[in-house]
Amino acid sequence: MDETRYKSKYVFAEDFGTGYFKFGPITLGESPFMVQSRGLILRDLPESVKLRVRDRALLERGVVVGDDEIPKYLSGVKDAARKLKYPLKDGVVKFDDEDSWLVVRELARYAFERFPVSEAGFEGWYVVIALSSLAPDYMIRRIFSIHEELDRQHGGRLIKAVTVISQPLAVAIAENAVDCIVIEGGHGNIQIAPISYALIREGVVALNRGGAEANAVTREVLRDIGYGDVAREEYVVELVKRELGLVPRKLDGAIRDAKSNPDKYVTRVRVSPITEIEVPREYAWTRFLIGEVVFDPRHEVFESYVEQGRLKIEDAVVGDVVLYGEMDLASGIVESLKRVPVEIQERVLSNIIISGGAFKWNVPRGLEDHAVDSVTKIGIMVRDRFPNIAHSVSARTVKDPQFSVWRGSIIYGFALPIHVKWNEQEREGWHAWK
Amino acid sequence: MEYIRALIARSLEDRYGYRYLSHAGNLVEMVEGMNSVAVYIAVDDIYGEAEVNRYMAEASALRERYNRVILAVHESALPFIDPSLLERTGLGLVVVGNGNVELKYPGKASTTANVAVQAPNIEEVVERKVLSVLEKERAKILEEVKRLVPELVSEVLRERSVGASEQREASSPGQVEALESVEGVPQFIKENQWVKVLRSRKR
Numbered sequence: 361m362d363e364t365r366y367k368s369k370y371v372f373a374e375d376f377g378t379g380y381f382k383f384g385p386i387t388l389g390e391s392p393f394m395v396q397s398r399g400l401i402l403r404d405l406p407e408s409v410k411l412r413v414r415d416r417a418l419l420e421r422g423v424v425v426g427d428d429e430i431p432k433y434l435s436g437v438k439d440a441a442r443k444l445k446y447p448l449k450d451g452v453v454k455f456d457d458e459d460s461w462l463v464v465r466e467l468a469r470y471a472f473e474r475f476p477v478s479e480a481g482f483e484g485w486y487v488v489i490a491l492s493s494l495a496p497d498y499m500i501r502r503i504f505s506i507h508e509e510l511d512r513q514h515g516g517r518l519i520k521a522v523t524v525i526s527q528p529l530a531v532a533i534a535e536n537a538v539d540c541i542v543i544e545g546g547h548g549n550i551q552i553a554p555i556s557y558a559l560i561r562e563g564v565v566a567l568n569r570g571g572a573e574a575n576a577v578t579r580e581v582l583r584d585i586g587y588g589d590v591a592r593e594e595y596v597v598e599l600v601k602r603e604l605g606l607v608p609r610k611l612d613g614a615i616r617d618a619k620s621n622p623d624k625y626v627t628r629v630r631v632s633p634i635t636e637i638e639v640p641r642e643y644a645w646t647r648f649l650i651g652e653v654v655f656d657p658r659h660e661v662f663e664s665y666v667e668q669g670r671l672k673i674e675d676a677v678v679g680d681v682v683l684y685g686e687m688d689l690a691s692g693i694v695e696s697l698k699r700v701p702v703e704i705q706e707r708v709l710s711n712i713i714i715s716g717g718a719f720k721w722n723v724p725r726g727l728e729d730h731a732v733d734s735v736t737k738i739g740i741m742v743r744d745r746f747p748n749i750a751h752s753v754s755a756r757t758v759k760d761p762q763f764s765v766w767r768g769s770i771i772y773g774f775a776l777p778i779h780v781k782w783n784e785q786e787r788e789g790w791h792a793w794k
Numbered sequence: 795m796e797y798i799r800a801l802i803a804r805s806l807e808d809r810y811g812y813r814y815l816s817h818a819g820n821l822v823e824m825v826e827g828m829n830s831v832a833v834y835i836a837v838d839d840i841y842g843e844a845e846v847n848r849y850m851a852e853a854s855a856l857r858e859r860y861n862r863v864i865l866a867v868h869e870s871a872l873p874f875i876d877p878s879l880l881e882r883t884g885l886g887l888v889v890v891g892n893g894n895v896e897l898k899y900p901g902k903a904s905t906t907a908n909v910a911v912q913a914p915n916i917e918e919v920v921e922r923k924v925l926s927v928l929e930k931e932r933a934k935i936l937e938e939v940k941r942l943v944p945e946l947v948s949e950v951l952r953e954r955s956v957g958a959s960e961q962r963e964a965s966s967p968g969q970v971e972a973l974e975s976v977e978g979v980p981q982f983i984k985e986n987q988w989v990k991v992l993r994s995r996k997r
Binding site: 364365368369386387389390532533536538557767770771772774775776777780788 | 976977978979980982983985986987988989990991992993995996
């Protein structure tokens, strides 16, 4: 069977997102399988629960993954949710966090087990693993060795070769964009990744904020308006953020309007059958802070939050990458652009692709004067701060935010020739061990 | 003066085996074998007998410090030079005229001079020669680099634009059609321009 025909059946992609693990072969079409990126370490369970585990192999592996499997072992466990291990933080697994690596290995094993192959011509999957662009080298090496181990356990017939793709590049491929800037807004960080026929690695700029900072501001707003007790529950905060949060066209103007016409912005959010949160008139303007913090946290309003220790906006280091805390999004784009060859700057700027949960914001009817979506906001920011490049800027959101990375990974695995050997510096090519 | 001095030093080096050491004003310090040599340059447009004698006296005074002293004059000064005076003083004579330099008389070496210039040892001489050759080579290389850099930059830019256009050609929809014949390939792959881009990757 030639390469194209073989790969049209046997390319397999795994997208290790911080929240969800998406996986499956090329034959699934456009939608993969999906489970939460988490595992239950059996060691931490009481003996009475362990006795319920009949599968000896599972006991030996010591971890359960899969949204259908985990609940079987959670009943009767005190503080069940706290015993769940989420291996990825900001898309990165810590070097020495062996429990997290155990979960990652089990997720990969779980994925292949869902798709057993018994066809005669099958010699192993071509596996594409999508990781954060911030993933350090050690993470790639460890993921390769996990797949080698899985292959050995299957008699060397499970995996033919494995490669890694960075998630922003996978988004660009899924979006059919060869020259673009992908801005991926996750829970913990925002990655700005320029792409021109490949990821321009030196142009990647990361900001140390995302959905989590919007949550933090939401939590403070809830405390200020007297809902400190519900503010402790993360899912409530997430829900309130989605319902209340607004991205201002311009923060000062939006606050002025909300203070002079508070009734326009007063709203209620039902977080449970018995709990409804109401934003009072005098706090209606704070809805704009929730969205603004993702785009530009340098306004004096945030300064007071930071000074009071209610919000943390600071630089961080993940692997060998510095994540900027205070840099606004427009400056991040320009900073990234500066590291791109001059002759392609305009091309990539004319195709900004926005993806990720941190950029999902509603624009309620009647508030369009001062509330905008992420694409409009980015356009306004770039035009305001860098008017000389404003004419080149064109942004859009990704068409299918949930599965675009997986889909891009499948295309990548299908098209990348098998004779391209893995190159650690380029982070491209197939790693094979047979 | 600069030109005359360079002409004399160069000629004595190239044609008579002298080695240039340094210069100051109208005096050039050189070495010939184990002798320190002072070349006293007195090249004027118009000479008189008195001037020539004064120059010879000034040059003779240098014999206390150098093993040999050579007076350099324009050929128009020759009628005013008394050969017997040269014999008595031990001065050498260099004549400059029509762009030529001729060592008419090398002069007598003094063994009693309080030698101002130490004859360099062979390592120093070799080192100096090597350094001078290296310096010339370095200058040549710098010139070459200055000439080549703009050519290389434009070459790289040309290749980049050719590469990009090749990739764009490779990614044209027409070429993706080759996949149409392969069964089971999802449509979203067949229509994706990255397929051709990635398929052209080589290593």
